[in-house]
Amino acid sequence: MDADRINALLPQTQCTRCGYPDCASYARAIAAGEADINQCPPGGAEGVARLAAATGLPVKPLNPVHGEEGPLRLAVIDEAWCIGCTLCIKACPVDAVIGTNKHLHTVIEADCTGCELCIPVCPVDCISLEPAHPAPEPTGWAAWTPQQADAARTRYERRTVRLQREKVEHDARMLAKAEHKLAHLAEESRLTDPVVLDSKRAAIEAALARARARRQGS
Template structure:
């Protein structure tokens, strides 16, 4: 059931902000909204663990219950480590990191900023050469004992910036593609350049359709 007196903001404030997606949602905010709307349980966040469930239970008035094993188990927070000898600089891990804690350039070795890594593990499956491993960052400490309010707040801010950066990068890339297409039209020889408005509109429609296909391929659609 929805929780009309509990806002997604209040729920989101209690989540660890690791952005690991193990709850079944693309980020912590989406999970918070699902809980507020009664579409998700309070037992789906492994990084928050038992203490996280207790916090959510107190806020929502729901009874405490064990972590749903379908979403994983509570464990020590882990740190991603990139093997410099094997990294090929493909940048796939940089794109996968929800808090932009991996730095590097195409065809250059990448590295993880340890203090910013949330242990989400999303960089591991995308690496084509399996050069990313995980090590415990909090031996003997799990859930909120392995994390802090300050770290959660920082991760929330970095994830918000990450999302804005993706939108900005996509917009800039689309603008470059459109400008390139316009230059090609402008550079056509005079004898082949279209002058009929209907033909020009048709040409631009074809270009826009090609751009749309490119956008869908980049987004996985």
């Protein structure tokens, strides 16, 4: 089975309810025979049917362990209570939350996938979910278009690339800082005991060795 083809059939909410960190990981697990096709509540019964047709596996009900099919709900931040902690920004897999530290945050409604990952991380419980459609609310793929899924996947992939780049840049800055500290330890440290300085130097050298090993392995 082709994991890319399977991934293209998933709603791309990146909600993790399937038990995997993202839709692509779930698709790879299905392709490898490690996951069943009924673990995606956002896709609902229609999603299971699509996966069954693509994989040749039998149609089956959604596994309730992973949740139930339901209407699409979008996150809304009560700005009167928001403290600007940025935790929801970090939790959102598709960069649908905007704001900066200690400033009010808001959700870009058109970009929200309803993954609900921002809800549990909010320390002041100022995020709620509101219906994306008027009653009677559609569920599963009836509430979510292929175009929305494609857009969500693009935003998720771009975010993943950005986070990886930021990590590399951060690690490089920390490595340069540690190398500078090691090279100028004696003159910049308030410590004067040679034994203590040697101990500090050994600790920094060990940390640098670990950092270089991680960079080589990445």
